[in-house]
Amino acid sequence: MGLLSNRVDRGSLKAGDHIYSWRTAYVYAHHGIYVGENEVIHFTRGRGQEVGTGTVLDVLLLSSGPNRYQLCPNCSQQEDGNGVVSSCLDCFLAGGVLYRFEYSVSPALFLAKARGGTCTLAVSDPDEIVVHRATYLLNNGFGCYNVFKNNCEDFAIYCKTGLLVLDEGTIGRSGQAVSIIGGPLAAVMSTPLRLVTTNIYGMTATAVGVYCASRYAADIGMRRDVVKVDAEDLTSRLAAGALRVVEASSTAAVLPVRC
Template identity: 80%
Template sequence: MGLLSNRVKKESLKAGDHIYSWRTAYIYAHHGIYVGDDKVIHFTRRGQEVGTGTALDLLLISSGPARSREICPTCTTTLDENGVISSCLNCFLAGGVLYRFEYAVSPALFLAKARGGTCTLAIADHDDIVVHRANYLLENGFGCYNIFKNNCEDFAIYCKTGLLVLDQGTIGQSGQAVSIIGGPLAAVLSTPLRFVTTNIYGMAATAVGVYCASRYAADIGMRRDVVTVQVEDLTRRLATGLLQVVEPQISVDLPHQSSQTVAR
């Protein structure tokens, strides 16, 4: 992988890797967990790989990579009740390019990769734990799909870290969701700073600075509104709607991360 590109070859993958593939002009990427044997477990909108429930679907579906019309002999599931499905790597990529999501990156590298949804400051757990979470959620689900609060990237990040956003009313862990919202938000927030400069380049630089700061602060590795939830406990919480109700908490300091709230 290079400084600005996370592109990798299939031969370099190992079980537990968080992978993704851009679906259209770098607007949307689909994320999943590679579990070995050419299989990827990923979270979808009831089995539909591209689905947001919004007008954005028209753009994503019409602009996506070309797909083979042949039925894959190894991927027989086309619709799943809980939205978490297992596909072969080729079906997951759907004609796109393979990328690997990076964890525990430095702040400088995080900011250098200005497009969200490619890396995080958070530290990943051991690969065996990651694969266990993905397989468990394949059987038990990951809740209701929401492009901004509970999407495929949120699923993959949870499998890698065990971290979930405490307040389900806010944006989830997804870096690409933050980027989609962050652009217009940066323009709005930087408007009061227009008195600093009337130069168009200065105003653009100000907006970029605000965007980078907001994306950095919203990263799962920096946020304070996250909790560690055991995967076996997650499905019970989702079923009862008690995800945001946690037991007594302790605060721990992790490398590359701010103090995070951890549920016992």
């Protein structure tokens, strides 16, 4: 994995890889699991609407992106593309560049990546388990799409690690969401420095430090508010409801909640 880019060629892909491609002028990346035979399983709010908040933010983000990619005949036969879908690699990339999400990276390399959503400290499960989870969820769903709590990156990370967030009120596993929230947080945290100094370098250093600390603490490999859940425990009812995980005694239960 390079310091600046996780770009890979198709020939290096293997079943179980977590891949992504940038959308909307590098504002957002769409993630999925490559399962072999030129097939990618991924989670989407709807065709051409991978960024989904239900607010005006959708219009702003989508308007900065490229024209909608024309799906191939095989992939276009799918319905509206809501939920977990299977696409060929070309349709998943939508004309973009192929990147591979990296697992088990060192803390130094993780922090060197200024942009979230490209790597994690967490350890991936074996490839055959990853493919099994993705295939299971293709048939049973992954709940309601939410850009901050349950998005395409969250789906891919779950397939790779089996980890789910315990508290539905918190941010999901997505490094992209952490980056979106971490930037404004860092700016707010550094603002009080203006009361004691006008040194722009000091304020910048503080903002960068807060941003890096928030990304590090929120990474799926460092969080303590997660639990390992087998794919078989995620029933088809999740296709119509948001995903909520609650802790009961020493065990975890997965509950479907309507959107």
